[in-house]
Amino acid sequence: MQNPVLQIIQSAMINNTTRNNSVNNMDQFIGKLQKEDKRNLLLTRNFRWIMWSLAILYAIMFIVRPFSTNTIYEHIGWSLYVLTFVSFGFIFNYLKKEYQQVDYGLPTLKMLENAAKRYKLFQRKVLLASAPVLLLDAGMVLVTFDNENPETLLRTILVTQALIIPAVGIGLIIGISIWRKRQKPLRDNALEMINELNK
Amino acid sequence: MNKNKKEEQFKQIIDENSDRIMHICRYYNPNTEDQKDMYQEILVNVWKSLDSFRGESKISTWVYRIAINTSLNFTGKAFRQMKLMVDKDVQNMNLLIDDDKQLKEQFETDLENLQTRLNQLSVIEKAMISLMLEDLSMREIADIIGLTENNVRVKIHRIKEKLKEQLIAKPSIANNTISHDK
Numbered sequence: 001m002q003n004p005v006l007q008i009i010q011s012a013m014i015n016n017t018t019r020n021n022s023v024n025n026m027d028q029f030i031g032k033l034q035k036e037d038k039r040n041l042l043l044t045r046n047f048r049w050i051m052w053s054l055a056i057l058y059a060i061m062f063i064v065r066p067f068s069t070n071t072i073y074e075h076i077g078w079s080l081y082v083l084t085f086v087s088f089g090f091i092f093n094y095l096k097k098e099y100q101q102v103d104y105g106l107p108t109l110k111m112l113e114n115a116a117k118r119y120k121l122f123q124r125k126v127l128l129a130s131a132p133v134l135l136l137d138a139g140m141v142l143v144t145f146d147n148e149n150p151e152t153l154l155r156t157i158l159v160t161q162a163l164i165i166p167a168v169g170i171g172l173i174i175g176i177s178i179w180r181k182r183q184k185p186l187r188d189n190a191l192e193m194i195n196e197l198n199k
Numbered sequence: 200m201n202k203n204k205k206e207e208q209f210k211q212i213i214d215e216n217s218d219r220i221m222h223i224c225r226y227y228n229p230n231t232e233d234q235k236d237m238y239q240e241i242l243v244n245v246w247k248s249l250d251s252f253r254g255e256s257k258i259s260t261w262v263y264r265i266a267i268n269t270s271l272n273f274t275g276k277a278f279r280q281m282k283l284m285v286d287k288d289v290q291n292m293n294l295l296i297d298d299d300k301q302l303k304e305q306f307e308t309d310l311e312n313l314q315t316r317l318n319q320l321s322v323i324e325k326a327m328i329s330l331m332l333e334d335l336s337m338r339e340i341a342d343i344i345g346l347t348e349n350n351v352r353v354k355i356h357r358i359k360e361k362l363k364e365q366l367i368a369k370p371s372i373a374n375n376t377i378s379h380d381k
Contacts (some may be wrong), residue, residue, distance in 0.1 A: 103251045104244040104265040107345025108326070111268050193271065196323045197346060 051089030058082045077142030084135040091128050098125070109197050112190045119187035121179055137164045205249055212245060216262040219333070223266040226329040229284050241269045256342055263335070263343050267326050283317045283325040316365045324358050331355060 062078035098118070104111065117123070140160045146152050213220075220241050224234040244265050252261060317328065323344075330340045337355070341348040 101251070103248050104268045105248040105252055105261045106268070107264060107343065108268055108271070109345030111264075111345075112271075193323055196321055197344070 048089045048093055051085045051092065055082050055085035055089070058085060071147040073142040073145050073147055077139045077145075080135045080139030080142065084132045084139060087132045087135065091132065095125065095129070109194065112194050112197070116187055116190040116194060119179075119183040119190070121176070121184075133164070133168060137161070140164070209246055209249060212249075212258060212262065213242065216259060219259060219262055220266050222333060223263070223270060223329060226283055226325075226332070227270050237270065241266050244269050257339075260339055260342050263330065263333070263339075267330065267343060270326065270329075271322065283320070283329060284314070312366065313362075316362050319365070320358065320361075324354075327351070327355055328358060 058078065058081040062075075062082060102111075102114075102118075106114065137160060140163070141157050144160065145156045220238055221234070224237045224241070228234045228237055245262065248265060256264075317325070320328065327340060327344065330343060335343075337348050337352050340355075341351040344351060346354070
């Protein structure tokens with residue numbers, strides 16, 4: 001599928017034969033680029049709003065708690081749910097910015113080094129994304145834990161892990177497959193070129 | 200950056216550098232459609248990178264960086280097969296050979312052979328040659344690629360030597376035929 005930005009420019013620059021035409025098309029071209037920028041910004045905002053809405057929804061449920069047994073564990077558990085969505089929102093925003101801010105104006109070697117870093121499979125920044133999962137995990141344990149039967153704690157933890165671990169595992173498998181297909185070749189090419197430049 | 204200011208700056212940059220961008224596109228794409236696509240891709244990247252431009256380098260250097268960096272990405276999966284196209288219209292072709300008059304003539308008369316040799320170079324070597332054909336100084340090429348001036352000088356010298364060796368060792372079929380006929 002062709003890059004939508006390219007489609008926009010192509011349509012804007014067709015028959016770009018004379019200087020006057022070129023200037024007119026350039027105005028149209030810039031207008032479409034700005035629209036595209038706006039659209040990207042809107043997409044990021046929408047996702048952030050979904051995360052914020054979920055955080056607010058869970059915060060309300062935390063306050064109202066229709067099915068609550070009102071234990072301290074439950075209080076903490078619901079707070080962790082809220083934190084999960086808040087941190088998802090922030091982390092998504094941060095990672096999206098990182099990926100979008102590819103500066104092609106950097107010296108080639110620097111740009112390649114940045115690309116190799118950006119397309120690395122396991123990097124500290126991506127590990128950040130595991131923080132909300134851990135919060136969700138802890139939240140689930142605390143909310144479902146039966147306070148009156150402390151001996152059930154281990155069972156609650158195991159049941160929660162039985163749900164979370166396969167979900168995370170499936171997510172990882174999908175993520176790694178996508179990385180191998182789309183990003184690994186880019187990283188390999190970048191590393192190869194860096195190697196050649198440093199020779 | 201202010202929306203109108205960005206627009207103005209973008210227009211000015213493209214206005215002043217469209218020839219440079221077009222040259223780079225021509226080096227890497229044999230047909231006009233592909234050249235047009237790459238030109239547009241470079242424009243998109245100029246727009247995207249404009250906010251990060253701090254004026255630490257000359258605008259032309261910055262534009263060349265974007266053009267070269269885009270060319271490295273533009274070819275995507277096929278980047279190893281990326282070709283460097285030269286034709287008789289390319290000025291500064293003589294820069295490829297320093298002092299060897301005979302080889303210079305060979306280059307000019309046997310463009311196809313030169314083309315084959317150039318395409319055997321690595322992607323990075325092709326990028327350097329394209330910048331050299333633009334008659335940029337070693338300092339400017341170093342600024343674009345991100346290496347030291349000396350390093351660039353050494354690399355370009357090696358490329359030229361490699362080309363020279365290949366042309367001496369394996370003269371073109373056309374030349375062989377001519378000499379055989381004689």
